[in-house]
Amino acid sequence: MRTRPTKLLTMLGACLLSWTLEADAHPTFKSYTGTFSSTQTECDTMCTGGPLTGGLAGTMTWRMESMEATSNPDVVKLVGVDTVTTSTGTFSGPDYTFWNLATGDFIDVALIDHGTGAFQGVRGTLILQGGFDSAAGQGSSHYVALLTLPN
16 A cells, blocks of 8 residues: 555656656656655755665755745745766756745655766656755655656
8 A cells, every 4th residue: 555645746746747758759668766865965055965765776965046935934945956866877857845844844846857877868757745854954755756768
């Protein structure tokens, strides 16, 4: 039985799938799930990094480019860049997050548009749902990645 976060992430990912497919008649489609444990890292804005488990075993880093208020005083919109590194390659893309500062809960969507190694030519989405405690500088989340690669 899937947990509620996994069901939500899978459903959201399926909705975004049509956005990620290109005109290539024979793309390779891959779906990955797992967890991400994040720790705040030193940088000139706000950055996190840590291990990914599951289908994308490796590491992920995130660097914030901007933060803006929303109509809810507890929620901010963050824009940044996610970079995933595995033993077979790296991929990255712009990242959009809504983070509830009062609860620590967040939902995050990265639009993957760059890759190297096994991820050369990748397009797709990386969706994370979880929590981040800014006082402790740590968080945990579940992810679903839906990636397409040209043949």
